[in-house]
Amino acid sequence: MPGTVRTSGGLPGAWYRWHRRWIAGWLTTALVGAPMAARAQDRPVVFVHGFMSDGTTWAGAASRLQAGLALVPATPTVSSPASYESQAAELQSQFGALGPDVVAVGHSNGGLVSRQWSRQHPVSAIVTVGTPHHGAPLVRNLYAYAGVNNALLASFNDVYRLFAQGCCNWHWILSAYTGVWQLVASATLSALPRVASVLALSGTVPVSVEMQPGSTFLHDINGAANLSREAAHTPGRVGIVSTAYHFYYGGPLRAAYPDDGDALYVLREVARVGMEVYAGYIYAHAPFDEWWAFDIADGMMAAAFYLGVMDEFWCRAVSDVGMQYCAANDTIVPYWSQQYPGAAVINTGWYGPAHTQQTRMSDALLEPALLSFAGVRRRGETPPPVPPVDPGPEVRLYQHIGFAGTSFGSATDQSYVGSAWNDVISSVHVPDGRTVLLFEHADFRGQSLTLTGDADDLRDYPGPGLDGTWNDAVSAIRIE
Numbered sequence: 001m002p003g004t005v006r007t008s009g010g011l012p013g014a015w016y017r018w019h020r021r022w023i024a025g026w027l028t029t030a031l032v033g034a035p036m037a038a039r040a041q042d043r044p045v046v047f048v049h050g051f052m053s054d055g056t057t058w059a060g061a062a063s064r065l066q067a068g069l070a071l072v073p074a075t076p077t078v079s080s081p082a083s084y085e086s087q088a089a090e091l092q093s094q095f096g097a098l099g100p101d102v103v104a105v106g107h108s109n110g111g112l113v114s115r116q117w118s119r120q121h122p123v124s125a126i127v128t129v130g131t132p133h134h135g136a137p138l139v140r141n142l143y144a145y146a147g148v149n150n151a152l153l154a155s156f157n158d159v160y161r162l163f164a165q166g167c168c169n170w171h172w173i174l175s176a177y178t179g180v181w182q183l184v185a186s187a188t189l190s191a192l193p194r195v196a197s198v199l200a201l202s203g204t205v206p207v208s209v210e211m212q213p214g215s216t217f218l219h220d221i222n223g224a225a226n227l228s229r230e231a232a233h234t235p236g237r238v239g240i241v242s243t244a245y246h247f248y249y250g251g252p253l254r255a256a257y258p259d260d261g262d263a264l265y266v267l268r269e270v271a272r273v274g275m276e277v278y279a280g281y282i283y284a285h286a287p288f289d290e291w292w293a294f295d296i297a298d299g300m301m302a303a304a305f306y307l308g309v310m311d312e313f314w315c316r317a318v319s320d321v322g323m324q325y326c327a328a329n330d331t332i333v334p335y336w337s338q339q340y341p342g343a344a345v346i347n348t349g350w351y352g353p354a355h356t357q358q359t360r361m362s363d364a365l366l367e368p369a370l371l372s373f374a375g376v377r378r379r380g381e382t383p384p385p386v387p388p389v390d391p392g393p394e395v396r397l398y399q400h401i402g403f404a405g406t407s408f409g410s411a412t413d414q415s416y417v418g419s420a421w422n423d424v425i426s427s428v429h430v431p432d433g434r435t436v437l438l439f440e441h442a443d444f445r446g447q448s449l450t451l452t453g454d455a456d457d458l459r460d461y462p463g464p465g466l467d468g469t470w471n472d473a474v475s476a477i478r479i480e
Helices: 013-032 055-068 084-095 109-117 137-163 171-198 206-210 216-221 224-233 252-256 258-285 291-319 363-372
Strands: 005-007 043-048 071-074 103-107 125-129 236-241 344-347 395-400 404-410 427-429 436-441 445-451 476-479
Touching (some): 043 055, 043 109, 055 071, 055 363, 084 216, 103 109, 103 363, 109 216, 171 258, 206 216, 236 363, 252 258, 395 476
Parallel strands (some): 043 071, 043 103, 236 344
Antiparallel strands (some): 395 427, 436 476
16 A cells, blocks of 8 residues: 655435435445455545535546546435534445545535544545635625625616606617616526525524534534544545636626626626616716606616626625635635645636536546545556565665665664765655654754655655655654
8 A cells, every 4th residue: 555645306205315325335335345456456436525416416527537547436425414424424324344545535515524534434535625624604694695686686676667667768778788687687686596505504404504614513623633633544635725717707697607607797797887888878968857867877877886896795705704805716615715724735726617617627636636645546557566575674765766776774763864865765665553754854854744654656745855746855754
């Protein structure tokens, strides 16, 4: 086994439950009962879905990743409205027979479910995608934002009411623009319920309480005791942090309909600018005593105002419980909450997928996460070499990758490996039950890497070396 690393809908209830247990048993049998030769190379990977979703949301990505990586995927369905603890218990009932080399990949709430599961079952690695590790401010703020949304829709209705109060000099404006206005109003009206279905916005949904920033659950799972446990027992941990492309533009429209986000944003801007332009035209050309016309212009300016502030209010609702600032986000979860405490980070930059796109558009990020942090190999890749026969109880450090070249053994700490070995170590054999800490500088200073198993190629571990890895970058070792 490769060395591990630590870095600083609507079916009848009974029928559904019976079939889910049958499917879970089949999946466990398929994973646990696989031939030993296949399991020696293919790692079991459990893909955990988020709120109001099911296992099919991961099916496409799991299949594509399996084609290129030596893994056996499982895409279970759990009761996502239930508490994180209950969902983790469901995973345990389905996959408790798997060995400790299992990897969990969780999207959104599925990442927290995976972390909770690691408390009940040994998990070698956890990869989270768009997970609200520190909570989702939108759970608290969506009702506040709904007030802005309602004001916007009321302003649209007011425009139509004002046009209906008179006739007929300005009705050509209504005829020219009513199609655009109605499309924007319809999308705005449907966006919030669609987003609410992604979040657990109900007092009767147990997970809704746990999702809120500062909840007892989040305080516990991010507490020092649990983070220390994760670091010791699940050393392969990485959080994929996504900032959605054009996250700021379109507000709830992009969050609800990310595939059409740019088109809806442009449509919204056409409606907003049109209202401002035609209101300006009325102000400039209407007779001074035609108060009806000026009322129409005032109504359109009010609607244009709400369209204009939609993006800022949405961004603040996503970013902060007090709605005091706007932060980069994936349209649902802010970047700061997606950062997995104590784990490595893979950041999409400014061109990531929106929250509801992440399970089908994150393959390019999941693959390096599984390769570099979960110890999964490429399909068809030669298995890692094993250390020489009976290397003894000592930790042994090798000059070349694959336990090749000259080597030296040590059973005690080395504050400096010596000039002959400084910055030349490329692979390390770690005896069972031992832990080795590699240090960048002498006297146990600089960056460190913790190994609890063999590392046949230190290039696999991101580090301070000239090539960005731990290859040829070790100056001191500590043995526990």
